[in-house]
Amino acid sequence: MPEAVETMDGWYCLHDxxxxxxxKWKKASEEERKxxxxxxxxxxxxxxxVSEARDGSHAFYSLIGQKADIILMILRPTIKELEDIExxxxxxxxxxxxxPSYSYVSVVELSKYMSKAGDNPEENPGVRARLKPKLPQWDHICFYPMDKRRNGNDNWYMLPMDERRQLMYEHSLTGRKYAGEIKQIITGSMGFDDWEWSVTLFANDVLQIKKIVYEMRFDVxxxxxxxxxxxxxxxILQxxxxxxxLAV
Ligand code: VOV
Known part of the structure; x- marks a missing residue:
């Protein structure tokens, strides 16, 4: 029987x-706009x-294209705090x-696919820090939700653990090639939102985003x-x- 991998869950996350x-903005008085x-x-x-005190983190970016104009990504220790902010x-x-144009509710997630038997990665300070990440104020953001397919012979959830671990390992090798270029935040959203994970990538060179997403398409x-x-x-919108x- 396929068995679920254990996840480690950190700060709650809202993409707004x-x-x-x-x-309407142009019609408003100067005083109202100010x-x-x-x-x-x-x-x-x-x-x-809040971010300085390491009690949360956030990212505020303007978006290109017609789907939305701004994105606020916010991380907090509790989902209640996300609601308060919203x-x-x-x-x-x-x-x-x-x-509103889109929103996404999730929680920062790391899985234990890569952890060694007997180890408790939750005791590892590096892992703990990644569960409560300080979002980098890099020039560009890319956000998208995703699923693992459950379709006929291509059903991730029917694969044995060892096979999934191997595939995730190969995934991590592609990811590592982008060390220093891309910072990724993976959040889990099963039971919270319409897709299974959200992926948020940060880069100073926007082209690196296209390159990693393209290269990963070839990972099984x-x-x-x-x-x-x-x-x-x-x-980024400083x-x-x-x-x-907002000047008009
Ligand atoms: C900088 C790039 C980078 C690196 C180093 C990296 C590494 C890793 C490792 C080591 C692990 C497994 C352990 C853990 O930490 O959970 C993961 C996990 C995951 N990833 Fe990843 N990923 C990257 C980047 C990266 C990207 C660009 C994507 C989107 C995929 C694409 O095709 O668009 C992605 C997705 C995921 C997902 C959805 C998961 C969870 C899957 C699950 O079934 O649980 N990821 N990822």
Whole structure:
């Protein structure tokens, strides 16, 4: 019988994607726009303080293409805190000028495929740190949800553990080639959202994102078992640059 791999779960994660209603934004008075921007910046600065204290982390990026304009990715120790942040954002002045386009609820996940028998990776400080990651403020983000296929002969969940471990090992070798170029955050979302995992990639060279996603398509685990949702790609939106991003 195939057996489930044990997962280690860390901070809870919300990806909150919105469109900006530019028509409404342009019609607003200068004073209203200033109020919205000031409140948004002070909210983000509060999150920066939370991140400094290592009680959470976040990423704020503008997106390219028509699927959404901005993405806020936020990590917190509890799912309740994610709700508080979502609510606060929804009640903010700036939210009056946005419409929701996508959201994703998950939890930072590492599996024990690679751990040695008898080891408890949860005691490893490196593993613990990866469960509560500080998101890098790199220039670009790429976010997408994905599944492992369950279809006829291509059913990931019917494979024996050793076979899955081997395929994940091969996956990790491709991943390691991108050390220093790509930082990946994998979150699990079974029971939380519509896909099984979310993948968030950070890069300073945006082309590295295309290269890793392409190269991984040839790993058996992806070629045979990977299914993908929509892809979102964007540029970092520094807190100080928000006024110029929103200037009309
Ligand atoms: C920087 C790149 C990079 C590296 C080094 C890396 C390594 C690793 C390791 C060592 C492990 C297994 C142990 C663990 O840590 O969980 C994983 C796990 C996982 N990965 Fe990965 N991955 C990368 C990158 C990376 C990418 C780009 C993708 C998307 C796939 C693609 O085709 O678009 C991905 C997916 C996943 C998933 C969905 C899982 C969980 C699968 C499960 O069944 O549990 N991943 N991954």
């Amino acid at each position: 994607l919105r469109k900006i209603d530019w028509t 109020q919205a921007i000031d409140e948004l910046q002070s909210m983000i600065r509060e999150w920066e303080a 609510l606060r954002f929804n009640k903010s002045k700036f939210a009056e000028f946005t419409t 685990v992806t070629a045979r078992y990977g299914e993908f949702g929509p892809f979102y790609v964007g540029n 807190t100080d640059e928000i006024p110029s991003y």
